[in-house]
Amino acid sequence: MLIRLHRLRERGWPIPRYQFAFKEAQLGDLTVHEERDEVLNRYTRVAKVRSTEKGNPLLVPCLLDAQLLEVTRERLVLSGIERIEQPCIAKIEDFAQTWVCWLDA
Numbered sequence: 001m002l003i004r005l006h007r008l009r010e011r012g013w014p015i016p017r018y019q020f021a022f023k024e025a026q027l028g029d030l031t032v033h034e035e036r037d038e039v040l041n042r043y044t045r046v047a048k049v050r051s052t053e054k055g056n057p058l059l060v061p062c063l064l065d066a067q068l069l070e071v072t073r074e075r076l077v078l079s080g081i082e083r084i085e086q087p088c089i090a091k092i093e094d095f096a097q098t099w100v101c102w103l104d105a
Contacts (some may be wrong), residue, residue, distance in 0.1 A: 001101075004102040047066040073103070
Protein backbone atom coordinates (compact mmCIF):
# COMPACT_ATOMS: atom_id res chain seq x y z
CA MET A 1 0.00 0.00 0.00
CA LEU A 2 1.51 3.33 -1.08
CA ILE A 3 1.63 5.85 1.78
CA ARG A 4 3.24 9.04 3.04
CA LEU A 5 4.66 8.41 6.53
CA HIS A 6 4.97 10.75 9.50
CA ARG A 7 6.66 9.39 12.64
CA LEU A 8 5.34 11.00 15.83
CA ARG A 9 8.24 10.06 18.14
CA GLU A 10 12.03 10.20 18.15
CA ARG A 11 13.69 7.56 20.36
CA GLY A 12 10.42 7.25 22.34
CA TRP A 13 9.92 10.98 22.96
CA PRO A 14 7.02 12.82 21.28
CA ILE A 15 8.12 15.23 18.55
CA PRO A 16 6.74 18.75 19.22
CA ARG A 17 4.05 19.81 16.73
CA TYR A 18 5.98 22.87 15.52
CA GLN A 19 8.78 20.59 14.26
CA PHE A 20 6.43 18.84 11.81
CA ALA A 21 6.64 21.94 9.60
CA PHE A 22 10.30 21.06 9.03
CA LYS A 23 9.86 17.29 8.59
CA GLU A 24 8.80 16.02 5.19
CA ALA A 25 6.63 12.91 4.95
CA GLN A 26 8.42 9.86 3.55
CA LEU A 27 6.87 8.17 0.54
CA GLY A 28 6.96 4.39 0.74
CA ASP A 29 5.22 1.04 0.48
CA LEU A 30 3.62 -0.21 3.74
CA THR A 31 3.40 -3.93 4.55
CA VAL A 32 2.15 -5.57 7.77
CA HIS A 33 2.70 -9.25 8.51
CA GLU A 34 3.66 -11.67 11.30
CA GLU A 35 7.21 -12.87 11.74
CA ARG A 36 9.32 -14.51 14.43
CA ASP A 37 11.25 -12.14 16.70
CA GLU A 38 14.27 -13.82 18.28
CA VAL A 39 14.68 -11.12 20.96
CA LEU A 40 11.07 -11.44 22.18
CA ASN A 41 11.10 -15.21 21.48
CA ARG A 42 7.64 -15.15 19.89
CA TYR A 43 5.73 -14.23 16.75
CA THR A 44 4.86 -10.56 16.42
CA ARG A 45 3.03 -8.30 13.96
CA VAL A 46 5.60 -6.26 12.06
CA ALA A 47 4.95 -3.14 9.96
CA LYS A 48 7.59 -2.15 7.41
CA VAL A 49 7.88 0.83 5.07
CA ARG A 50 10.05 0.23 2.02
CA SER A 51 11.23 2.67 -0.60
CA THR A 52 9.29 2.72 -3.86
CA GLU A 53 12.57 2.70 -5.83
CA LYS A 54 14.61 -0.32 -6.94
CA GLY A 55 16.31 -2.32 -4.22
CA ASN A 56 13.57 -1.47 -1.71
CA PRO A 57 15.69 -0.49 1.32
CA LEU A 58 13.80 0.11 4.56
CA LEU A 59 13.12 3.81 5.09
CA VAL A 60 12.64 3.57 8.86
CA PRO A 61 13.12 0.87 11.51
CA CYS A 62 10.39 -1.80 11.60
CA LEU A 63 7.42 -1.33 13.92
CA LEU A 64 7.09 -4.40 16.16
CA ASP A 65 3.82 -5.40 17.88
CA ALA A 66 2.05 -3.10 15.42
CA GLN A 67 -1.50 -2.18 16.39
CA LEU A 68 -3.99 -0.36 14.20
CA LEU A 69 -5.36 2.57 16.23
CA GLU A 70 -7.39 4.48 13.66
CA VAL A 71 -8.57 4.17 10.05
CA THR A 72 -10.19 6.98 8.07
CA ARG A 73 -10.47 7.72 4.35
CA GLU A 74 -7.27 9.71 4.31
CA ARG A 75 -5.05 8.05 6.94
CA LEU A 76 -4.35 5.14 9.21
CA VAL A 77 -2.49 5.28 12.53
CA LEU A 78 -0.23 2.45 13.71
CA SER A 79 1.40 2.16 17.11
CA GLY A 80 4.12 -0.20 18.30
CA ILE A 81 7.76 -0.63 19.25
CA GLU A 82 10.72 0.56 17.22
CA ARG A 83 13.95 -1.37 17.78
CA ILE A 84 17.34 0.33 17.43
CA GLU A 85 20.28 -2.10 17.33
CA GLN A 86 23.90 -1.09 17.83
CA PRO A 87 25.92 -4.24 17.08
CA CYS A 88 29.32 -2.62 17.71
CA ILE A 89 28.49 -2.26 21.42
CA ALA A 90 26.02 -5.18 21.58
CA LYS A 91 23.12 -2.92 22.55
CA ILE A 92 19.44 -3.28 21.63
CA GLU A 93 16.95 -0.56 22.57
CA ASP A 94 13.17 -0.63 22.11
CA PHE A 95 11.23 2.63 21.90
CA ALA A 96 7.52 3.47 21.65
CA GLN A 97 6.57 4.74 18.19
CA THR A 98 3.45 5.93 16.39
CA TRP A 99 3.12 6.17 12.62
CA VAL A 100 0.58 8.29 10.78
CA CYS A 101 0.23 6.84 7.27
CA TRP A 102 -1.45 9.18 4.77
CA LEU A 103 -3.23 7.20 2.05
CA ASP A 104 -3.49 9.92 -0.59
CA ALA A 105 0.04 9.24 -1.83
